[in-house]
């Protein structure tokens with residue numbers, strides 16, 4: 001996984017903050033938190049679609065990280081470590097709630113499920129997703145995805161994990177990860193088109 | 204390749220770069236548009252990775268836990284430094300027997316608290332450092348009695364230094380409680396006791412030439 005936007009505070013480098021946090025420096029902990037809070041919280045929010053749960057999970061992820069910060073030796077990127085830990089915290093939570101982390105349906109092609117049938121593009125070309133997608137609309141659409149699709153979509157398209165990494169993290173096959181991602185994108189396309197159609201009707 | 208087959212094949216080769224895929228896409232504007240839309244969704248998703256800001260409640264809760272668990276510790280720089288303290292009082296050397304006794308005392312203290320759980324540590328009463336010190340013969344009242352015949356200014360100076368030594372001991376103890384394995388915290392605690400012992404040595408004229 002590549003970190004898309006590493007953040008650095010102007011005043012203190014991440015490495016300095018880590019060393020100071022190991023010494024128990026309150027400010028250093030806050031610097032590290034501020035550097036990564038948006039990324040961690042957004043991940044939790046995307047995966048749960050619930051603000052209160054996302055806040056609790058972000059808190060838990062940072063606490064787990066800070067408790068282990070003394071063992072951090074810099075052999076891997078700090079942000080990679082934190083994000084992987086956050087993903088694990090969220091997945092653990094979803095499993096505890098009994099939510100499907102990944103959809104259980106089989107991945108054989110041509111199984112003829114509803115999702116596998118190409119849509120006849122209802123109203124099709126009149127609501128094409130051209131140009132850019134509004135961020136808020138996309139957020140809403142992701143929130144309304146079934147949890148199983150949502151996990152894979154967030155891990156792959158939002159967080160930038162590869163299918164083989166997702167297979168390891170989630171405990172599914174690479175083929176399953178690919179198939180879920182494709183279905184998630186197709187579903188999102190439907191949802192976004194519906195949103196656009198509704199919006200066009202209102203105006 | 205049919206439209207249905209193309210769509211299914213996008214799960215495996217998502218950018219539509221397969222030979223059969225390309226052949227179909229060249230002749231089918233519908234599937235080409237579909238592919239463009241899926242790509243747009245995928246690329247827009249990246250913007251969501253830092254889209255939301257957590258409420259301040261999250262950091263507040265984290266900070267409270269970090270302090271409760273002793274992961275955040277008070278800064279050491281504010282404390283009186285033993286070296287400068289000794290220098291101010293005109294001490295180059297101090298008594299070795301007192302140091303040996305204190306080493307044992309600190310050793311016992313650290314060992315006891317290495318076994319204690321964080322929850323127990325939080326409930327240790329604030330007066331305990333003074334009780335420990337008293338047990339080691341460092342009774343505050345005795346010290347003040349010892350200097351009762353000195354000038355009021357000197358007495359006040361003793362009181363002031365006694366208070367600071369006690370504060371220093373307390374701070375250092377909290378650090379050891381927070382992390383019994385913290386070498387620096389142990390050393391600070393020992394220095395804090397040494398500082399107080401110096402006061403007694405001076406008051407009783409034992410260390411003066």
Ligand SMILES: [Zn+2]
Pocket residue numbers: 205206207209227231233234235
């Ligand atoms: Zn086609």
